[in-house]
Structures are given as structure tokens and as C-alpha cells.
Amino acid sequence: NAGVTQTPKFQVLKTGQSMTLQCAQDMNHNSMYWYRQDPGMGLRLIYYSASEGTTDKGEVPNGYNVSRLNKREFSLRLESAAPSQTSVYFCASSDADTNYGYTFGSGTRLTVV
Amino acid sequence: QKEVEQDPGPLSVPEGAIVSLNCTYSNSAFQYFMWYRQYSRKGPELLMYTYSSGNKEDGRFTAQVDKSSKYISLFIRDSQPSDSATYLCAMKGAGGTSYGKLTFGQGTILTVHP
DSSP states (O other), X not given: OOSEEEEOXXXXXXXXXXXXXXXXXXXXXXXXXXXXXXXXXXXXXXXXESSTTOOEEOSOOTTEEEEEOSSXXXXXXXXXXXXXXXXXXXXXXXXXXXXXXXXXOOOEEEEEO | OOSEEEOOOOEEEETTOOEXXXXXXXXXXXXXXXXXXXXXXXXXXXXXXXXXXXXXEETTEEEEEETTTTEEEEEESSOOGGGOEXXXXXXXXXXXXXTTOOEEOOOEEEEEEO
């Protein structure tokens, strides 16, 4: 099925551990995004990549890094996880020329203990 | 103050009711307005899309945009239990640094009970 695929779906980390969230899309979209979703806060943009080879900070980038590996893949790395990073993480993609919004993945539920 | 404000609810209605969901915004550069529906433990999916002011209808759903008031609405007629979800408004400008990037509301949790 065409769309955005995120792995893993669930993860529990200990404080200080590192991990990488993977995202891949097969719609030939230029732009990709990482969001976190917390109760009462809505979706907050962490990082985005307008096109292959470029990345930019969003609203809440601290504690995260990203890599746009190629046009299909955009990964999010937590170098030293903190309990405040417990959240649901969504990857999304869009055609940079469209105004029709994003296609989202199904999310990664991360708990940091 | 957030750029986009949305009442988080929760909103509980009986089956068959008309539901009104609303967002206000402060950035006059926003020109594209969307509503996403998010079922529990799923990613958001695009439900409705409108450009500038006006109405758009799709089956039981109607989206309205009033740019003069910086106010958008989503109406659901004859609501069904399957409409139970979180509804997020989203909007973007036409160019510049906001190009391609959506700004989301907090989401409204809707429950339609039989």
C-alpha cells in the first residue's frame, strides 16, 4: 500500500539511551516532516525537510536530530532520551507544490523511563 | 498566544446530531485550510480542504472559512458513532517561509454515542 511507513510502532527507552525513528514514503513526495503529539498540545513540528538534501528546525527541535537519507527516507534521532520526550511521533510527507496537506504515518509511541 | 486555537472538548453528542467544530487563527497570511480526522492510535488523515473564504460540502461534512473573522468551522450532519475521533484543523500560507508547512490546532475529541 502506498503511503508513509514508520518504524518502530512502539518503543520504551531508559533515560540517556539513544534511538532512531525511521520513516519512508513511496509517493515521490519532496517534503517530509516529523511531528510530536502530546495531550492538549496538538501536533508540534520538530524538524522538516523541504527537499532532498535540506533540513530545517521546526517549533520544538531541542534534543533531536534528523537525516534526510534520500528522497524516500527521513529519520529522527534522539541522542540522549529524556522523560520529556515521551510522546507519539508522526512522520508526514507532502508534495512541495501542493496545497492539499500531508500524508501521515501511523505513528511511533515512545516512552522514556 | 497560539497562532491557531481550537477548543479541545471533549464533545459528546447523540447519534444523528449536528456537530460544529471550530478554530480561530491570528495569522492573516493563512490561505489554505484543512480538517484532519484522527482515529484512536492512528495517524491523522485529510478530511476536508478549502482555499480562502467560502464553503465546501462533501457528503455529511461542510467546511466553512470566514477570513474576515479569522474563523473556520467543520459541520457534521447526521453524526454517526463512526465519526468518533479527534478532529484537527490545519492551515498554511501561500509562500515564503511558511510554504508547505501546516500549523495545527490542538484537536477536538468527538464522541458520538448511539
